Amino acid sequence: xxxxxxxxxxxxxxxxxxxxxxxxxxxxxxxxxxxxxxxxxxxxxxxxxxxxxxxxxxxxxxxxxxxxxxxxxxxxxxxxxxxxxxxxxxxxxxxxxxxxxxxxxxxxxxxxxxxxxxxxxxxxxxxxxxxxxxxxxxxxxxxxxxxxxxxxxxxxxxxxxxxxxxxxxxxxxxxxxxxxxxxxxxxxxxxxxxxxxxxxxxxxxxxxxxxxxxxxxxxxxxxxxxxxxxxxxxxxxxxxxxxxxxxxxxxxxxxxxxxx
Amino acid sequence: xxxxxxxxxxxxxxxxxxxxxxxxxxxxxxxxxxxxxxxxxxxxxxxxxxxxxxxxxxxxxxxxxxxxxxxxxxxxxxxxxxxxxxxxxxxxxxxxxxxxxxxxxxxxxxxxxxxxxxxxxxxxxxxxxxxxxxxxxxxxxxxxxxxxxxxx
Numbered sequence: 432x433x434x435x436x437x438x439x440x441x442x443x444x445x446x447x448x449x450x451x452x453x454x455x456x457x458x459x460x461x462x463x464x465x466x467x468x469x470x471x472x473x474x475x476x477x478x479x480x481x482x483x484x485x486x487x488x489x490x491x492x493x494x495x496x497x498x499x500x501x502x503x504x505x506x507x508x509x510x511x512x513x514x515x516x517x518x519x520x521x522x523x524x525x526x527x528x529x530x531x532x533x534x535x536x537x538x539x540x541x542x543x544x545x546x547x548x549x550x551x552x553x554x555x556x557x558x559x560x561x562x563x564x565x566x567x568x569x570x571x572x573x574x575x576x577x578x579x580x581x582x583x584x585x586x587x588x589x590x591x592x593x594x595x596x597x598x599x600x601x602x603x604x605x606x607x608x609x610x611x612x613x614x615x616x617x618x619x620x621x622x623x624x625x626x627x628x629x630x631x632x633x634x635x636x637x638x639x640x641x642x643x644x645x646x647x648x649x650x651x652x653x654x655x656x657x658x659x660x661x662x663x664x665x666x667x668x669x670x671x672x673x674x675x676x677x678x679x680x681x682x683x684x685x686x687x688x689x690x691x
Numbered sequence: 692x693x694x695x696x697x698x699x700x701x702x703x704x705x706x707x708x709x710x711x712x713x714x715x716x717x718x719x720x721x722x723x724x725x726x727x728x729x730x731x732x733x734x735x736x737x738x739x740x741x742x743x744x745x746x747x748x749x750x751x752x753x754x755x756x757x758x759x760x761x762x763x764x765x766x767x768x769x770x771x772x773x774x775x776x777x778x779x780x781x782x783x784x785x786x787x788x789x790x791x792x793x794x795x796x797x798x799x800x801x802x803x804x805x806x807x808x809x810x811x812x813x814x815x816x817x818x819x820x821x822x823x824x825x826x827x828x829x830x831x832x833x834x835x836x837x838x839x840x841x842x843x
Contacts, residue, residue, distance in 0.1 A: 486704065
């Protein structure tokens with residue numbers, strides 16, 4: 432019994448400690464004297480790695496998800512004789528939910544795991560320690576550009592995902608299934624509002640980007656510096672980031688659309 | 692050279708994000724900055740507004756000429772008072788126009804349909820539409836129908 436209590440307490444303390452360390456990491460790497468001349472090339476490099484190289488998977492999955500939505504929506508809505516509403520169905524579900532969530536999940540798998548493995552390996556090969564040795568703060572040099580890059584690129588990827596998905600939906604619905612394009616787009620424009628739907632989607636993606644890249648960077652920075660530890664940290668990044676995204680999505684949706 | 696290709700890629704990426712957001716704003720949500728602001732307010736009282744909500748459209752012969760800007764209860768008459776924002780260019784609605792609450796399609800949203808009248812005076816800022824017709828509530832309709840059957 433006492434052993435169990437001790438185990439429980441130890442686990443809880445370890446969790447809280449990890450939370451504290453991740454908060455410290457965030458504060459120390461983001462709040463400092465800005466040095467744009469040194470930071471900018473590093474940021475560009477990370478934006479390229481985290482954002483530009485993720486574009487292909489985002490575009491392809493956005494296209495297919497939009498096409499599937501168009502097809503599924505059509506087969507259901509045609510029973511009620513309201514197949515013109517497929518435009519607003521595709522657009523609303525993409526802009527409000529699917530684009531932010533699926534992009535964040537893909538981003539966690541594609542970029543988050545890579546960031547964790549990279550930083551973890553730097554730690555294992557003592558590159559982080561040598562940075563400190565020569566008087567360069569690894570939080571500023573390694574962690575901060577990656578945090579900013581993830582924070583900036585996920586909203587962009589989300590917007591690209593939504594646009595490509597809607598285009599895919601219109602491809603299926605208008606070009607293949609023969610819905611009149613005027614009613615497809617007009618229904619969509621009448622029901623999607625910029626302030627309520629598009630901006631809320633952007634806010635969601637900002638939150639997700641922040642959370643995913645924070646988890647990824649922290650897991651890398653905090654991992655046990657062995658090959659085993661790096662593999663565990665990479666797994667944890669994907670699992671924790673996915674769970675956090677899905678859980679936060681519910682909370683954000685309840686706050687934005689649930690009228691609580 | 693390698694460095695500049697990376698920079699070009701990142702620049703294109705940023706540009707793609709801005710363009711995607713613009714497409715979402717203009718093409719998908721139909722945001723137009725020109726039409727929103729102007730206009731004048733016209734009021735109408737209804738016995739029952741059914742499922743009418745704010746931002747529902749106000750239409751004349753099927754063409755949108757404004758939107759519902761507020762809905763409240765008139766405490767003296769105990770009726771719903773609907774405030775409509777009519778676009779600026781629409782200055783030809785005569786004072787004896789009537790307002791109905793209609794439903795788009797079988798299951799669609801509710802909107803206000805204006806039927807023009809014959810007077811030469813036109814509706815202005817703050818004027819009331821006198822002749823109104825409430826929303827069709829299905830339960831009332833069924834109730835009336837049953838009552839007619841029973842009383843026969």
